[in-house]
Amino acid sequence: MKNIILVFVVIDLCLCLSCARFTNTDAVNQNISGTIALSLNSTKIYPSAFSVRWNPAASENFLAYKVYYDTVPDISQKSKLAATKFLINDTTFFFDFARSGTTYYLKIFVFDGFSSAESNEIRVTTPVCTCGTFSGEKKDGMVLIPAGCFIDSAGFTVTISHDFYMDTAEITGAQWYHVMGPDTSLSQFPIIEVSWYQVILFCNKKSKMEGKDTCYTYSDIIFLQNPPFTIEYIKNLTCAFSKNGFRLPSEDEWEYAYRSGIKTDYYWGKNYYNKNNPLIIEYPVTISDSLEINTYAWWWHDNETNRIKEVAQLKPNAWCLYDIAGNVEEMVWNTFSTRPVFNRFDYFGPNATQESFRMTRGGCYYSFAEYLTAFSRSKTPPSISSHLEIGFRTVCTGTARF
Amino acid sequence: MTRYTVKILRYNPQKDNCPYLETFKLDIEPAVSILDCLNQIKWQIDGTLSFRRSCRSGICGSCAVNINGKNMLACETQIQDLKKRTIVIKPLAAFTVLRDLVVDFDEFFQAIESIKPYIINKNQAADTRETRQTAQQRAKLDGLYECILCGACTSACPSFRYNPRYSGPAALLKAYRYSTDSRDNAKEERLKLADNPDGVWQCHTIFNCVEACPKNLCPPEAIEQMKRDIIKKNFL
Numbered sequence: 161m162k163n164i165i166l167v168f169v170v171i172d173l174c175l176c177l178s179c180a181r182f183t184n185t186d187a188v189n190q191n192i193s194g195t196i197a198l199s200l201n202s203t204k205i206y207p208s209a210f211s212v213r214w215n216p217a218a219s220e221n222f223l224a225y226k227v228y229y230d231t232v233p234d235i236s237q238k239s240k241l242a243a244t245k246f247l248i249n250d251t252t253f254f255f256d257f258a259r260s261g262t263t264y265y266l267k268i269f270v271f272d273g274f275s276s277a278e279s280n281e282i283r284v285t286t287p288v289c290t291c292g293t294f295s296g297e298k299k300d301g302m303v304l305i306p307a308g309c310f311i312d313s314a315g316f317t318v319t320i321s322h323d324f325y326m327d328t329a330e331i332t333g334a335q336w337y338h339v340m341g342p343d344t345s346l347s348q349f350p351i352i353e354v355s356w357y358q359v360i361l362f363c364n365k366k367s368k369m370e371g372k373d374t375c376y377t378y379s380d381i382i383f384l385q386n387p388p389f390t391i392e393y394i395k396n397l398t399c400a401f402s403k404n405g406f407r408l409p410s411e412d413e414w415e416y417a418y419r420s421g422i423k424t425d426y427y428w429g430k431n432y433y434n435k436n437n438p439l440i441i442e443y444p445v446t447i448s449d450s451l452e453i454n455t456y457a458w459w460w461h462d463n464e465t466n467r468i469k470e471v472a473q474l475k476p477n478a479w480c481l482y483d484i485a486g487n488v489e490e491m492v493w494n495t496f497s498t499r500p501v502f503n504r505f506d507y508f509g510p511n512a513t514q515e516s517f518r519m520t521r522g523g524c525y526y527s528f529a530e531y532l533t534a535f536s537r538s539k540t541p542p543s544i545s546s547h548l549e550i551g552f553r554t555v556c557t558g559t560a561r562f
Numbered sequence: 563m564t565r566y567t568v569k570i571l572r573y574n575p576q577k578d579n580c581p582y583l584e585t586f587k588l589d590i591e592p593a594v595s596i597l598d599c600l601n602q603i604k605w606q607i608d609g610t611l612s613f614r615r616s617c618r619s620g621i622c623g624s625c626a627v628n629i630n631g632k633n634m635l636a637c638e639t640q641i642q643d644l645k646k647r648t649i650v651i652k653p654l655a656a657f658t659v660l661r662d663l664v665v666d667f668d669e670f671f672q673a674i675e676s677i678k679p680y681i682i683n684k685n686q687a688a689d690t691r692e693t694r695q696t697a698q699q700r701a702k703l704d705g706l707y708e709c710i711l712c713g714a715c716t717s718a719c720p721s722f723r724y725n726p727r728y729s730g731p732a733a734l735l736k737a738y739r740y741s742t743d744s745r746d747n748a749k750e751e752r753l754k755l756a757d758n759p760d761g762v763w764q765c766h767t768i769f770n771c772v773e774a775c776p777k778n779l780c781p782p783e784a785i786e787q788m789k790r791d792i793i794k795k796n797f798l
Contacts, residue, residue: 526763
C-alpha cells in the first residue's frame with residue numbers, strides 16, 4: 161500500500177514539473193519574436209578569416225548567442241561550437257581560424273534559459289591563400305613586405321593583414337650603438353649578447369629618435385643588483401602592433417617574410433629530406449647541398465668559418481632579406497608555446513607572464529641545415545644577454561590592407 | 563592522510579610490448595617525498611616496480627625522474643608541492659628505458675668521461691705537496707661544481723633529443739668546471755674536445771636545462787663562455 165502511494169506521489173510530482181516547464185517555455189517563446197537573420201560581411205573575407213553578423217534577438221530573458229559551424233551543411237547544436245556571446249547587442253563574429261579555400265556552413269542559436277531559436281544557415285567559401293605582390297619599395301634599410309597569406313609547415317593557413325617594413329639585414333653593432341650609445345662603433349656584424357628586454361628598449365628609443373610612435377608600453381623596469389643594470393623584468397609590457405614605430409616581428413610575420421611566397425622548407429626553393437625517412441632532414445646534408453646552402457646562409461660548414469659574419473654578404477631571399485636563414489637567430493615578439501596548430505589571422509601569441517620565455521626563429525652561424533628552415537623555432541629567457549647566436553631585426557607596421 | 567593517485571609508466575622489456583601507465587592509490591601524508599611514495603608502492607603494493615635510489619637527500623643524483631612533465635629529483639620533491647592529487651611519474655625522456663623508471667645512462671657517462679672530468683696538472687711532479695687554491699680561485703667554481711650528474715638537464719635538452727651524439731649540458735658544465743679550476747692546465751685540450759658539431763655548438767641556449775636542474779645551476783652560461791674561448795682561440 162505504501163508503495164502504491166509513493167508511485168502516485170512521484171507521478172504527480174512529474175506532471176506538476178512538466179506542466180511548469182510547458183508554461184515557462186510558452187512564455188519565453190513569446191519573448192523570442194521575429195527571426196534571426198545571419199549574413200556574411202562580404203567586405204571581410206580573407207583566406208583564414210571572415211566576418212558574419214546578425215540582427216539582435218528580441219527577447220527579454222536573453223542568455224547567449226552560440227555560433228555553430230562545420231564544413232558540411234545542416235548545422236545543428238551537435239556541430240562544432242565557434243563562439244558563445246553573452247551580450248544581446250554583440251551581434252558580429254570574426255571567424256579567424258578558417259582554412260583557405262574551404263567552404264564553411266554557419267548558424268546562430270539564441271538561448272534564453274528555457275528555449276532556443278535558430279537563424280538561417282549561411283555558406284562561406286574562403287579564398288585561396290596567396291602572398292601579396294612584392295613592390296620592392298625600400299626605405300632606410302627596410303623593405304616593404306606586402307600583406308598576404310601563407311601555409312605554415314603544419315598545413316595551417318596564416319594571414320598577415322597589414323603591410324610592414326622589415327630590416328633587410330639584422331641590426332648591426334653600429335646601428336645598436338648609434339641608438340643606445342656610445343655612438344662609436346662601426347661594426348657591421350649583427351649585434352649579439354643583448355637580452356630580449358634590451359631589444360624592446362632599443363625599439364622604443366629608435367622610434368623616438370626617428371619621430372615615430374613607440375609601440376611598447378610598460379609600467380616599470382626592474383633591474384638586477386648583480387650584475388648591475390641587467391634588466392630582470394619589464395612589468396606589464398604590451399605592444400601596440402598598429403603603431404608605426406619599430407618593434408619585433410611576430411613569429412608569423414617572420415615566417416611569412418622568410419618564405420617570401422615560397423612553399424619549400426628553405427627560401428631558395430629546396431628541401432633536403434633523408435631518402436629513407438622523408439619526415440626528417442638529411443643529416444649531414446651532402447657536399448653538393450652544403451655548397452648550395454653556403455651561397456645563401458652562414459651556417460655550420462666547417463670549423464674554419466664557424467663565427468658570426470658581417471651582414472648582407474650572401475644572396476637574399478625573394479623579398480631582399482639577407483641572412484634570414486643563418487648568421488644569427490632572430491628574436492620575435494611571441495612568448496614560448498608549442499607550435500600553434502590552428503589557422504591564424506594576425507596572431508601574436510599567448511599572453512606573457514614573468515616566467516615567459518620568448519621565441520627565436522631561424523638558424524645561426526653554427527646551426528646545421530635543419531635549423532635554417534622557415535619553421536625552425538627556439539626559445540630564450542628574455543632577461544639573459546649572454547647569447548652568442550641571437551640577434552634581431554625590427555619591423556614597422558605599414559598600411560592595413562584587410 | 564590524503565588520498566593520491568600515482569600513475570607510473572611501467573615497462574618490462576622481457577614481458578611488455580610497449581610501456582603503459584599503471585595507477586596506484588595511496589593514502590599518505592602530504593609532506594612525504596615522491597621517493598617515499600615509490601618506496602611505499604614497492605614495499606607494500608607491487609614489489610616489481612623498479613627505480614634507482616640511494617641517498618634520499620639530493621646528493622647522489624640517482625632518483626631523477628619526470629614528475630608531472632618536469633624532470634625532478636624524487637627525493638627532494640614533496641608531494642604537497644605539486645599541488646595536484648594525481649601524479650604522473652615517468653622515466654627521464656631521451657634515454658633508453660631499461661625497466662620502469664630505470665634508464666640507460668651509459669652514453670651520458672661516456673660523454674662526461676670523454677671531456678676528462680678530473681684535474682690534469684702536467685707541471686706537477688708525482689710526489690710533491692698538494693696544490694693550494696686561494697679563496698678567490700675557489701669562488702670561481704661556485705655554480706659549477708655542484709652538479710650531481712642526475713641527468714635531468716640532458717634529458718630536458720631539445721638538442722640532445724634531436725641529436726643523441728651531443729655531449730649534453732651536464733658533460734659541458736663539467737668540462738668548464740675543470741677548465742676553470744686554478745689547479746688544472748688542460749683547458750686547451752678540453753676546448754678542442756668540445757669544439758665539434760656534437761660539442762658546444764649543439765647548444766642553442768634554450769635554457770630547458772636550467773629549468774630542469776635540481777641544483778639551480780646554469781649550464782648554458784658555461785657553454786657560452788666555452789664558445790667565447792673557442793672563438794678567441796680560433797680567430798683572434
